[in-house]
Amino acid sequence: MNMNDILVVSNLSKNFGKHKVLENVSFKVPRGKVIGLVGPNGAGKSTIMKCILGIYPYSQGDIWFEGRKMTAQTTGTMGKKIGALVESPAIYPFLTGMKHFKLYGIKPADRQRVIHLLGMENYINQKVTQYSFGMKQKLGIALALVNNPDLVILDEPMNGLDLMSTLAVRKIILSQAAKGTTFIVSSHILSELEKIITDVVLIDHGKIILQKPLQALREAGHQCFTMVTNRNSDARQLLGNHHFDVSLTNDQLQIQISPNQLTNVLQILLDDHITITNISHQGMDLETATLQFLKQAEGVVNHA
Known part of the structure; x- marks a missing residue:
């Protein structure tokens, strides 16, 4: 002990x-x-x-x-x-x-x-x-x-x-x-x-x-990344087509992804010649993290 x-x-x-x-x-x-x-x-x-x-x-x-x-x-x-x-x-x-x-x-x-x-x-x-x-x-x-x-x-x-x-x-x-x-x-x-x-x-x-x-x-699980590009509407549609959780608010893209998915997101945008002018991320607050892990645990129970 x-x-x-x-x-x-x-x-x-x-x-x-x-x-x-x-x-x-x-x-x-x-x-x-x-x-x-x-x-x-x-x-x-x-x-x-x-x-x-x-x-x-x-x-x-x-x-x-x-x-x-x-x-x-x-x-x-x-x-x-x-x-x-x-x-x-x-x-x-x-x-x-x-x-x-x-x-x-x-x-x-x-x-x-x-x-x-x-x-x-x-x-x-x-x-x-x-x-x-x-x-x-x-x-x-x-x-x-x-x-x-x-x-x-x-x-x-x-x-x-x-x-x-x-x-x-x-x-x-x-x-x-x-x-x-x-x-x-x-x-x-x-x-x-x-x-x-x-x-x-x-x-x-x-x-x-x-x-x-x-x-x-x-820092675990999904985090919110805020992104600005030269074609925000196109970027939102493109990422949505790839099944990412993305929204556009006040000329900023809000993307809910895990950190290891960020490289994939960036590559998708760059392959479509979309320029990223700004990006920042914020870890989940306690409430969001709690809800996420409870939902994950519930999913495990439902599939057991």
Whole structure:
């Protein structure tokens, strides 16, 4: 086992009755990385998180944390090094935010640090019944971070947050990761998730589709090449005849191809004496890449 991996999930399976929600799930979490756990609703993201945290038992497989196998006997001890916000925050409505920190025995210096980081000073002494959804979410995030855990698991942390709070949470995750804290974050807001993660674990129908660094995912598969020629309309028709995905917008050709197809595209245009005056390319964003790989995985399933 690579000691650079703080968490290793190996062949994890989970059933609810006869319904299999996780099937042979395996992935590794390197130390200091921010892992985006991505997939459609019902794919199994929250179930994976709950299995890691010991909330759910699992049918088969192993979970290793900091080189030690997690069991019912060791989860409590090792769990002190893991902070988590899974689904809704575990808070008591008739306690104040401050009393939550005192309830969990948080040191004054630690609680003041996260209260300040999340901008909670103005309402931390109010009862949680008076909190908005976003305020409750920030309290849950604060409780997950306050003990300086080695691993933080956050399920939909941006839910209910306004712009300033979202920016604050993003800043905290990035700054803590820079200091060595590892994060597993799930969010349906992929554009926001893309700003904080270093790696992607894509899951669908309880199975891992892929695990890649974010940059490698952006560069994988089809990319958008923007091209300008001396005969744009002719170029669009010519490439369309060769079954390439091409459109013409604002006097620019947009071509969806993989990098290894670019030489073929250029040769087709040059053979027809079309002059290329400008070309640039852009890797896929996280949302586009996710949809593409999910469609590819669905195609494999349909043809199995």
